[in-house]
Amino acid sequence: MLGPRRPSLLFLLLVLQPVDCKEMEVAAIAGESVQLQPVKLPEPWTEMTWEVTLDSAEMYRIVTFNKGDPPDLGSSPHFINRVTFHPENLSLQIDPVKKSDSGLYTLPIDIGGGREDITKFRVSVFERVRQPNLMVLPAHAELGQCNVTLSCSVPGADRVTYGWSRGTSRIPSDRDHQLHGHQSLLHVVINANSSDVFYRCNASNRASWGADTVDGKSLCDSPATGFASSPASYCQVKGILLLVLLGALVTAIVMVHVLTRDKERLD
Ligand SMILES: *[C@@H]1O[C@H](CO)[C@@H](O)[C@H](O)[C@H]1NC(C)=O
Ligand SMILES: *[C@@H]1O[C@H](CO)[C@@H](O)[C@H](O)[C@H]1NC(C)=O
Ligand SMILES: *[C@@H]1O[C@H](CO)[C@@H](O)[C@H](O)[C@H]1NC(C)=O
Ligand SMILES: *[C@@H]1O[C@H](CO)[C@@H](O)[C@H](O)[C@H]1NC(C)=O
Numbered sequence: 001m002l003g004p005r006r007p008s009l010l011f012l013l014l015v016l017q018p019v020d021c022k023e024m025e026v027a028a029i030a031g032e033s034v035q036l037q038p039v040k041l042p043e044p045w046t047e048m049t050w051e052v053t054l055d056s057a058e059m060y061r062i063v064t065f066n067k068g069d070p071p072d073l074g075s076s077p078h079f080i081n082r083v084t085f086h087p088e089n090l091s092l093q094i095d096p097v098k099k100s101d102s103g104l105y106t107l108p109i110d111i112g113g114g115r116e117d118i119t120k121f122r123v124s125v126f127e128r129v130r131q132p133n134l135m136v137l138p139a140h141a142e143l144g145q146c147n148v149t150l151s152c153s154v155p156g157a158d159r160v161t162y163g164w165s166r167g168t169s170r171i172p173s174d175r176d177h178q179l180h181g182h183q184s185l186l187h188v189v190i191n192a193n194s195s196d197v198f199y200r201c202n203a204s205n206r207a208s209w210g211a212d213t214v215d216g217k218s219l220c221d222s223p224a225t226g227f228a229s230s231p232a233s234y235c236q237v238k239g240i241l242l243l244v245l246l247g248a249l250v251t252a253i254v255m256v257h258v259l260t261r262d263k264e265r266l267d
Pocket of ligand 1: 035037086088089091
């Protein structure tokens with residue numbers, strides 16, 4: 001009884017197994033346009049559909065296109081007025097794309113003989129990374145070196161990763177030295193000879209990035225640090241010394257005056 005079953009099982013496997021199944025990663029920026037297009041179109045083909053399973057688990061058929069017929073755009077409320085289908089290259093355009101559009105988009109193409117060519121697009125929609133703000137936290141300085149903590153903050157950071165580098169110019173260059181650390185905070189030690197040094201923070205997600213740079217020279221200049229406070233205390237010391245000297249001088253003059261007067265009286 002097993003004999004007749006085998007061919008039907010085989011046939012089922014053939015139907016379920018796509019000829020060619022590729023999954024592409026697409027990172028898009030919220031509010032902008034995204035276009036999904038199969039790398040190469042199978043020939044010949046008869047019917048294709050754009051479908052999606054959103055991360056929210058909602059499923060939609062976006063468009064069905066039979067060769068020779070006008071495309072049939074589904075009336076999915078989720079994408080209303082935001083999708084365009086280009087029959088020339090079978091690409092699907094979403095403009096503007098929203099974060100809730102993240103999901104798995106599939107393009108099954110019927111290539112005849114009950115076989116399908118399926119292309120999958122894993123779409124992730126990110127907020128554009130805003131300009132980061134690189135700040136220097138109060139430093140601790142002694143003996144001509146200071147330890148500072150740099151803080152990189154991104155307004156409304158959304159799945160942002162941080163990268164740090166050190167260079168010799170405000171402008172990013174290939175020669176910049178990549179530093180370890182993928183946190184928003186970075187500890188650095190600055191000494192007197194690290195003058196022409198610039199620290200850069202690069203905040204990025206898979207779709208965009210933003211960077212900010214700080215001049216190493218300015219890192220130990222804040223009032224809380226030693227580089228600036230040592231000249232200040234030196235000034236204070238100089239002031240006190242001057243005062244003491246002035247006092248001594250006045251005392252000396254008065255004493256000389258009193259002594260001469262006493263001497264005159266004695267004479
Ligand atoms: C597909 O075709 C449309 C219309 O000709 C065009 O605007 C679009 O850029 C094409 N897409 C790609 C990815 O080439
Ligand atoms: C700076 O940090 C290093 C290591 O983190 C430490 O060894 C050193 O003593 C610190 N220097 C100052 C001035 O705090
Ligand atoms: C900076 O000076 C320290 C000693 O104060 C020395 O160990 C270090 O190698 C110098 N760094 C550079 C880049 O010249
Ligand atoms: C910032 O990081 C992104 C992603 O890694 C990279 O593409 C970009 O070139 C970096 N920018 C700078 C200025 O390093």
